[in-house]
Amino acid sequence: MRLTAHRIGTPLADQLYVTEGEIAADITKIMGEETAGLKDDYRRQVRDAGMGNRLANTWRSETYPKGGRSLNPAGYIWSNAPAIIDAFSRGAYIRPVGGAKWLWIPTRNVPARRRGGSYSSSPKRSNGTRMSPEEVELHFNAELDIVIEGSKGFAFIDVVSGLSGGYRRATPGRTQGRRGAAPRKAKPVLMFNLVRGVRMPKLFDLDGPAQKRANNVARRIQAKWG
Template sequence: MKIKASFDGLKLALSNFEGEIAGAATEAMRETMPLAKQELRDQITSSGLGQRLANTWRGNVYPQSRRSVNPAGYIYSNAPDIVDAFSRGATIRPLAGRRFLAIPTNNVPQTRARGARKQMTPEEVQLAFNQDLFFKRGPNGRVYAFVNAVQSRNRKSFKPSTKGRLAQGRAEKPVLMFVMVPAVRLPKLLDLDAVAAKWTSRFEASFAQRVEAP
């Protein structure tokens, strides 16, 4: 006598069960990942770091077009160095043997680089105003960098002291361009670990709810 057992029904049941688990896990990840990304963005704006930096957060769920029992939510920033600095409270120091960091004031003109506007560097300011910066020492190891310039017609900016502008009666005066500091200690404004822990827990709860649902 031969006994033959068939496991076709069991295989089908297991296959259906795995499909339900994959669906629940993937749906839970697709629900929670965008919310976690939004909280990271909100954390940046509420810290006063601006919407532009907040928008550097991006996110994807993998796999993108099918379900999986092990879905992954990947959230990343297009400005990782800045985000890392404010999440650690890093100290920024000069590189390449320089003694100071140059912190621009509102008097520093803007220039366009790669389609974006940014304030000029000390070297660019010297070229734009056709003169070297001159310095005055201040408290706490700071040094203040100036150029001689005249005010623009709309009185909103400063221009090089050309003969034509001086002939118009515009007075030349020292204009503060940079505050030179030995180092900058950034405050710890971001808590990425707390966001990750919170939304890992939310994913687990969302997954459990879907599995337990009739």
């Protein structure tokens, strides 16, 4: 006896095509949901570590094929700040590069940049970040005084206290009290701590959440079509 697809109401090939499409749509949907969920997991880790929404939102995700469906969809997740994420996920040891002997760690006394490209020494640095040592010297029109003690160092600069907070250049008008203002004494203020290297704490777990989401994909597909 020979059986053909046309012995039932709808051709078998058409039924298989419809079923395959339904399976592909479900698998693609599951992949999209778990990919987005993994992105949220990573963002939550960043926020829980106290590193704020700005870094958390550098995590992005995409599901392929875009706007379509497939029996073999793929989820892709990345960060727009890969160096920072990598350092805190590995607990990396950061060393000076380019022949430098020290890492310069800014203190809270170092002013933040108010506008991009303010100083030619670092034209590509973004607003809001702390000034570099060269920028600090330009800003206060003074040289940093470096003190080395064993394996650590300290960089000070002579400044005067600002009337509304912070520090200002130690100009003659400020130190001598011109225009009726009280004289302000110039004093050394710590701007940078110098270290040979620094171990970044391991704050992020990338593998654990990724494996959990992969298991979720397999479990959900099995529950729906197994």
